[in-house]
Amino acid sequence: MGGVDVGTTSNKRAMNADLNMVPFIDLLMVTITFLLLTAVWVTNSRLEVNAQVPGQAGCGEACAAETALVLHVHLQEDGFGLTWKQGPTVVSEVKIQKQEVQVGSDSMTAIRYPGLAETIQSEWKRAGAHRDVSDRKVDQAVLHTENGTPFREVVAALDAISSARREMSLPNGNRQLVAAFSTTFASR
CATH class of the missing domain: 3.30.420 (Nucleotidyltransferase; domain 5)
Structure with a gap:
């Protein structure tokens, strides 16, 4: 867990707060997964073309x-x-x-x-x-x-x-x- 310590004064309550980092890490992992999958599918949908019209299929x-x-x-x-x-x-x-x-x-x-x-x-x-x-x-x-x-x-x-x-x-x-x-x- 991550925490933030802003210091304390004598008459006031403690200003320490713990931040739950698990949701941020989950969001980061989902975003990275989405970007990687998108990059893979974009390269798979490319058409290979050349100047030889018409090309022979699968040859x-x-x-x-x-x-x-x-x-x-x-x-x-x-x-x-x-x-x-x-x-x-x-x-x-x-x-x-x-x-x-x-x-x-x-x-x-x-x-x-x-x-x-x-x-x-x-x-x-x-x-x-x-x-x-x-x-x-x-x-x-x-x-x-x-x-x-x-x-x-x-x-x-x-x-x-x-x-x-x-x-x-x-x-x-x-x-x-x-x-x-x-x-x-x-x-x-």
Whole structure:
């Protein structure tokens, strides 16, 4: 126990007081425990990211040798650039003009890029890696845009990428049309 002695005078009662230190120590231990647990959980919730978009899940350094063919779609002001890359190597490149089609009523007008959708479908048929019906994987596509690109243009480009379809055999034996690409979004 801690104590405080302030001295005594002859006519007055004693001014000694004992302070119970146990509650203060308990509070200190709970606070330290809380801070340590918080620090541990903050470091566990971090995401490891790198410049290789998209990354392969759970692969680590073992899969660095096998690089897949990835379609990069660059959304620009005047058109689109479609680039097939295998790692840092450019395999092929196609440029197309932007052709918007307005869809919907006046209050809720959306846009579509049918020329982009057709070009992506033909590019996938020409160079896509996962075309067999029994192949359960899909090709990768990365949509690159500027930071100030309007949202409706980004959605229209994502819709054009996802419109490329292929037939896939399901585990139950049925066949179904699925998106040919798994799309990643990148903005600069």
